[in-house]
Amino acid sequence: MTVDPEDLTCQEFQEQLADRIGSGEDVSRHPHLRNCATCRALLADLETIAEAARQLLPIEQPKEDLWDRIELAIKKEDGSTQPD
Amino acid sequence: MRAQAGDHHAFAQLYSLHKRRIYSLCLRMVGNTAEAEDLTQEAFLQLHRKIATFRGDSAFSTWLHRLAINVVLMHLRKKGLPQVSLDEAMEPAHDDGPGRSFGAPDLSLSGSIDRLALERAVADLPAGYRLIFVLHDVEGYEHNEIAGMLDCSIGNSKSQLHKARLKLREALRTTLQQEGSR
Numbered sequence: 001m002t003v004d005p006e007d008l009t010c011q012e013f014q015e016q017l018a019d020r021i022g023s024g025e026d027v028s029r030h031p032h033l034r035n036c037a038t039c040r041a042l043l044a045d046l047e048t049i050a051e052a053a054r055q056l057l058p059i060e061q062p063k064e065d066l067w068d069r070i071e072l073a074i075k076k077e078d079g080s081t082q083p084d
Numbered sequence: 085m086r087a088q089a090g091d092h093h094a095f096a097q098l099y100s101l102h103k104r105r106i107y108s109l110c111l112r113m114v115g116n117t118a119e120a121e122d123l124t125q126e127a128f129l130q131l132h133r134k135i136a137t138f139r140g141d142s143a144f145s146t147w148l149h150r151l152a153i154n155v156v157l158m159h160l161r162k163k164g165l166p167q168v169s170l171d172e173a174m175e176p177a178h179d180d181g182p183g184r185s186f187g188a189p190d191l192s193l194s195g196s197i198d199r200l201a202l203e204r205a206v207a208d209l210p211a212g213y214r215l216i217f218v219l220h221d222v223e224g225y226e227h228n229e230i231a232g233m234l235d236c237s238i239g240n241s242k243s244q245l246h247k248a249r250l251k252l253r254e255a256l257r258t259t260l261q262q263e264g265s266r
Binding site (some may be wrong): 017018019021022023024042044045046048049052053054055056060061062063066067069070071073074075 | 092095096100101108120125126128129193196202214217222224238239242243250253
């Protein structure tokens with residue numbers, strides 16, 4: 001028996017959310033949301049988080065001396081793999 | 085590529101070109117600068133060892149990015165701390181279902197999030213969740229790519245991302261509540 005999407009409980013709706021969102025479905029048009037402020041708020045928050053993540057953490061710069069460390073380690077490795 | 089032929093100067097240029105992206109990725113994944121620098125160093129050392137095997141089937145930056153992700157993954161697995169257990173975060177059966185929302189109207193994030201609060205909340209995520217959240221929502225990888233990288237199913241990637249966002253929502257709402265009660 002197929003459940004009318006509008007008749008889903010919040011639990012049922014939320015259990016399907018990961019797959020629906022992950023599949024790129026426009027979940028905001030789901031019939032359950034017409035009468036459910038709780039799930040509407042949940043969906044809005046999840047969208048806000050995903051949107052904010054795209055702005056998260058600017059490109060960071062490592063310390064200037066990191067290349068010196070890497071260069072030293074490479075030379076060490078190259079030295080240890082040189083034939084005697 | 086000259087760096088593939090062992091040209092040291094060319095390799096230094098590769099480092100200059102890619103250091104910010106690789107360091108940022110490591111920093112996002114592990115959340116502290118000293119560890120991120122060690123991992124960046126390890127990623128470039130591995131690059132130096134393996135660069136001759138790069139065959140040009142993908143863009144170099146994509147190849148290097150994945151190499152760095154593998155370095156971070158190995159590091160997290162080696163650490164073996166409970167909060168960085170990737171296996172746990174990859175296994176839905178072990179999850180305690182973060183942040184379900186069946187009750188009364190909730191405190192909403194109101195369409196905006198304080199960036200620093202989000203950074204803190206991401207840093208506090210269990211490593212497996214953080215990994216998928218950063219790869220998908222920050223770095224822009226698709227679920228099928230993440231599943232390939234982490235050797236998990238696409239469904240698992242979707243599910244873990246969803247749980248990561250729920251945990252973040254919980255953390256951010258707690259922050260809002262604490263700020264509201266001050």
